[in-house]
Amino acid sequence: MLALFVRDLRLGIRAGGGALVGVLFFLAVVAVVPFGVGPDLNLLARIGPAILWIGALLASLLGLDRLFQADREDGSLDLMILSDARHMLAFTVFVKCLAHWAASVLPLVIASPLLGLFMNMEPTGIAATTLTLLVGTPAIALIGAVGAAVAVSLPRGGLLVSVLVLPLTIPVLIFGVTAAYGAVNDPSPFLPPFLILAALTMFFAVIGPFAAALALKHLSD
Amino acid sequence: MRLIAENLCGERGGEQVFQGIGFDLGEGDALLVTGPNGSGKSTLLRVVAGLLPASGGLIRLAGGRETFPDAASACHYLGHGNALKTALSVNENLRFWQEFAGDPHLSVGEALDMVGLPQVGDLPYGYLSTGQRRRVSIAKLLVSYRPVWLLDEPTAGLDKASEAQFAALMGAHLEDGGIILAATHIPLGLEGVGALRMGEGL
Numbered sequence: 001m002l003a004l005f006v007r008d009l010r011l012g013i014r015a016g017g018g019a020l021v022g023v024l025f026f027l028a029v030v031a032v033v034p035f036g037v038g039p040d041l042n043l044l045a046r047i048g049p050a051i052l053w054i055g056a057l058l059a060s061l062l063g064l065d066r067l068f069q070a071d072r073e074d075g076s077l078d079l080m081i082l083s084d085a086r087h088m089l090a091f092t093v094f095v096k097c098l099a100h101w102a103a104s105v106l107p108l109v110i111a112s113p114l115l116g117l118f119m120n121m122e123p124t125g126i127a128a129t130t131l132t133l134l135v136g137t138p139a140i141a142l143i144g145a146v147g148a149a150v151a152v153s154l155p156r157g158g159l160l161v162s163v164l165v166l167p168l169t170i171p172v173l174i175f176g177v178t179a180a181y182g183a184v185n186d187p188s189p190f191l192p193p194f195l196i197l198a199a200l201t202m203f204f205a206v207i208g209p210f211a212a213a214l215a216l217k218h219l220s221d
Numbered sequence: 222m223r224l225i226a227e228n229l230c231g232e233r234g235g236e237q238v239f240q241g242i243g244f245d246l247g248e249g250d251a252l253l254v255t256g257p258n259g260s261g262k263s264t265l266l267r268v269v270a271g272l273l274p275a276s277g278g279l280i281r282l283a284g285g286r287e288t289f290p291d292a293a294s295a296c297h298y299l300g301h302g303n304a305l306k307t308a309l310s311v312n313e314n315l316r317f318w319q320e321f322a323g324d325p326h327l328s329v330g331e332a333l334d335m336v337g338l339p340q341v342g343d344l345p346y347g348y349l350s351t352g353q354r355r356r357v358s359i360a361k362l363l364v365s366y367r368p369v370w371l372l373d374e375p376t377a378g379l380d381k382a383s384e385a386q387f388a389a390l391m392g393a394h395l396e397d398g399g400i401i402l403a404a405t406h407i408p409l410g411l412e413g414v415g416a417l418r419m420g421e422g423l
Binding site: 002004014075079080083 | 270271272290291293294296298300301302303304305306308309313316317318320321322323
């Protein structure tokens with residue numbers, strides 16, 4: 001399983017992997033917002049966490065459609081399904097999601113403090129947003145795996161995956177942004193929405209791989 | 222160990238492509254599946270591997286004990302795709318499949334020697350020619366052990382010398398008590414093997 005993680009990580013990072021496309025997209029979205037909103041520093045600080053979260057959400061949906069498609073095209077997916085007795089397919093899917101997250105979403109999380117400065121956020125806000133992104137974005141990858149598995153046999157399923165997955169990621173977005181606001185604005189709490197966010201990630205860590213494995217088995221041809 | 226198919230039926234897109242296929246292969250047996258395009262050779266192999274559900278009949282593995290509880294777990298499947306990544310080196314590709322599939326057999330270097338490509342290990346897989354890619358994919362069969370080889374047009378893209386080399390590899394596998402089920406429309410150079418002629422298709 002470690003071998004699969006290392007392989008997918010290498011594939012993501014090397015040329016043609018497309019891991020950096022997500023980061024560039026994230027950078028572009030967030031960097032453009034201050035120009036559109038105007039030089040109202042208070043407003044920017046207020047919408048900062050939401051913009052970072054929306055940017056990260058859209059950027060992490062970007063590479064999702066290739067999650068299983070590349071393996072299906074060259075026949076690797078067949079061999080992974082064939083190894084179901086050794087490595088349960090759901091676990092294989094889970095490891096692939098983890099590798100996808102580490103290669104294409106983790107860089108977004110690392111870049112978010114810098115982009116927080118663009119949005120005139122205060123240090124606590126930046127730290128809280130980065131923390132919520134770190135905890136919440138795995139859920140997006142895990143939900144996305146289901147969409148990617150359903151659309152695996154469609155040649156241009158990219159947009160379909162995003163449309164399928166987006167409604168399911170809304171709770172993650174809501175609780176992520178609420179927690180980030182809670183850390184800065186005094187009356188609203190940080191911990192309860194943050195814990196719900198962590199629970200969402202753990203919930204989808206179980207449901208997502210099983211659903212995706214089921215879809216892959218039935219759509220394998 | 223025996224691979225047994227009883228009255229196997231397969232369909233593709235809701236259309237029956239073959240029915241009533243039965244065979245019983247023991248250790249050291251090989252079966253060549255021949256027939257025109259569209260007669261269901263690949264479908265049969267995918268049904269045996271468990272990648273497609275059989276629409277009737279059953280496929281089972283007798284005497285696999287705990288190591289190979291079902292037919293799928295005892296199979297190497299060499300399909301149309303080579304299941305190797307162009308962005309990784311040949312060594313990285315093979316080492317991954319060895320670790321993922323388990324039951325290591327030959328080392329990566331030895332397997333590449335066996336298919337006559339000892340010098341390509343460090344090259345990116347994407348640099349290789351079609352025939353060389355197929356040979357690396359054949360080396361994948363050697364790096365981890367499976368008693369049953371399911372081969373779908375295994376010699377596609379191979380030259381004469383490589384075909385002979387591959388025939389020798391298959392012969393060695395059968396001598397070790399392996400089982401081979403190969404779909405092909407050219408003779409693979411194996412002697413004394415069974416043949417299954419698929420129907421005329423659609």
